[in-house]
Amino acid sequence: MRKGDKWVENELLxxxxxxxxxxxxxLLIHQYKNELYRIAYIYTKNQDDALEAIDETTYKAYISIKKLRKSEFFKTWIIRILINECISILRKKNKIVLENDNNKFEVTYEDSDLTFDYEELYEAINTLTDKQRTAIVLRYFDDLKTSTISEIMGIPENTVKAHIRRGLLSLKKILKEEIIYG
Known part of the structure; x- marks a missing residue:
């Protein structure tokens, strides 16, 4: 099936x-379930919370889908609902649980290549503002374009770029301090 055919099929669904x-x-939820789970897990760092966020998102999307004006924006619309639900879950818990594993995450800056544990990276990401965290997660973990992130977050593209830039500067500072003061 050509990409265009897939898009037409999604539009019809x-x-x-x-x-x-x-x-x-x-069928739509099933089609996006892996992507939704990945985003929810990055936010919540917990399988149960990620699944709860997806359940709530599915429910909220189902009861309000008639409000969706343009069918081509379904994906960005449901991701926006999911992100808001994840933020709501984290605020209710008033804490962020970090996954403790031995995987490494590499960050490349102009001046050096640095390697961090996922835990260190997640801790640093969790110190960012909600908007910075959302923009960075969608850009670097979900590989979305700034135009798509702009639609999801409901803000101008230049504002998304500013959130990403400020967030990356904060991450760089936090992660360098971790190496120095570890």
């Missing part, structure tokens, strides 16, 4: 879901 088709809505 979304349009039928907006008209009330439960099966088409379920």
């Amino acid at each position: 979304v349009k039928r879901a907006i008209k009330g088709s439960k099966n088409d809505f379920a």
Whole structure:
């Protein structure tokens, strides 16, 4: 199936879901479930919380899908709902749980190549503002373009770029301090 055919098929699913088709809505959720889980897990750092965020997102999307004006924005619309739900879950818990594993994450700056544990990186990301964290997670963990991030966050593209730039500067400072003062 060509990419264009896949896009047309998605458009039809979304349009039928907006008209009330439960099966088409379920197919859409199934189609995006891995991507939604990845985003939710990056935010919550916990499988149960990620699954709870997806459940709540699915419910909220289902009851409000008729409000979706343009079917081509379904993906950005549902990701926005998911991010808001993840932030809500984290605020309710008032803490962020970090995954403790032995994987490494490499960060390259102009002046050096540095390697950090995932835990150190997640701790640093969790110190950012919600908007900076959202922009960085969507850009570098989910590999989305700034235009798509702009749609998801509902802010201008230049504002997204500013959040990413400020967030990266903060991360660089935090991670360098970790190496120096470790």
